[in-house]
Amino acid sequence: xxxxxxxxxxxxxxxxxxxxxxxxxxxxxxxxxxxxxxxxxxxxxxxxxxxxxxxxxxxxxxxxxxxxxxxxxxxxxxxxxxxxxxxxxxxxxxxxxxxxxxxxxxxxxxxxxxxxxxxxxxxxxxxxxxxxxxxxxxxxxxxxxxxxxxxxxxxxxxxxxxxxxxxxxxxxxxxxxxxxxxxxxxxxxx
Amino acid sequence: xxxxxxxxxxxxxxxxxxxxxxxxxxxxxxxxxxxxxxxxxxxxxxxxxxxxxxxxxxxxxxxxxxxxxxxxxxxxxxxxxxxxxxxxxxxxxxxxxxxxxxxxxxxxxxxxxx
Numbered sequence: 185x186x187x188x189x190x191x192x193x194x195x196x197x198x199x200x201x202x203x204x205x206x207x208x209x210x211x212x213x214x215x216x217x218x219x220x221x222x223x224x225x226x227x228x229x230x231x232x233x234x235x236x237x238x239x240x241x242x243x244x245x246x247x248x249x250x251x252x253x254x255x256x257x258x259x260x261x262x263x264x265x266x267x268x269x270x271x272x273x274x275x276x277x278x279x280x281x282x283x284x285x286x287x288x289x290x291x292x293x294x295x296x297x298x299x300x301x302x303x304x305x306x307x308x309x310x311x312x313x314x315x316x317x318x319x320x321x322x323x324x325x326x327x328x329x330x331x332x333x334x335x336x337x338x339x340x341x342x343x344x345x346x347x348x349x350x351x352x353x354x355x356x357x358x359x360x361x362x363x364x365x366x367x368x369x370x371x372x373x374x
Numbered sequence: 375x376x377x378x379x380x381x382x383x384x385x386x387x388x389x390x391x392x393x394x395x396x397x398x399x400x401x402x403x404x405x406x407x408x409x410x411x412x413x414x415x416x417x418x419x420x421x422x423x424x425x426x427x428x429x430x431x432x433x434x435x436x437x438x439x440x441x442x443x444x445x446x447x448x449x450x451x452x453x454x455x456x457x458x459x460x461x462x463x464x465x466x467x468x469x470x471x472x473x474x475x476x477x478x479x480x481x482x483x484x485x486x487x488x
Contacts (some may be wrong), residue, residue: 339438
């Protein structure tokens with residue numbers, strides 16, 4: 185994929201090492217039927233990483249850390265999948281893919297999906313707002329404006345930054361008339 | 375209707391004590407699917423007793439659900455509801471990360487932990 189305009193520090197991940205990839209073919213099931221799979225997949229990823237943060241009964245802090253990492257991965261994976269399922273251009277025939285990579289200091293989740301050029305433009309606008317603003321202020325403003333407009337737009341990504349201290353990055357690869365291949369990457373320091 | 379039940383969650387409003395309890399895992403798709411939950415939260419604010427929202431057994435909430443809770447707190451602030459209390463659990467990760475933001479929306483809200 186010829187990538188252009190990386191936003192944020194998009195990590196070049198090691199090709200080896202521990203990783204878990206799930207791939208979905210969104211055209212095959214209606215969104216409503218598929219929705220519960222977001223949570224199942226996210227919980228699976230959350231459970232998966234617990235093996236790397238073993239619990240030691242003699243040290244209660246290890247149990248808390250395990251629960252925190254599990255909760256964070258599950259929350260972030262679910263938000264990425266929910267966004268992808270909502271905005272994916274199913275007509276493209278492209279899959280939605282989520283990949284989890286473990287490094288010694290980070291859990292990195294990368295979501296790849298296909299969106300239209302118009303969606304990519306909206307997305308870039310949101311990313312620019314995030315880059316230009318204080319994330320905490322933007323988050324609180326978003327909670328207020330969402331309450332007025334009856335929307336929850338952008339809140340998932342903002343919670344990742346504000347509440348989980350995650351670093352976000354994006355990469356867009358235009359596919360000519362076929363829309364845009366979009367990658368959202370979330371790095372969680374552990 | 376003072377209870378809402380789904381595959382992995384249960385929500386119940388006890389009117390005499392003005393206590394709304396949310397249990398389980400809530401990952402509904404957008405604010406439209408959350409409309410019945412929002413309606414029950416609004417009903418809680420219309421009761422004459424100081425309202426309590428008990429989240430201690432809500433193990434997971436997606437960002438649409440967080441938007442719903444934020445809207446509820448903003449509604450309480452706008453209506454100047456007195457004595458609003460939210461109870462969270464320190465053992466539920468999303469709550470320790472995200473619940474404090476609700477208090478920032480309405481500083482008079484009593485946020486307590488179990």
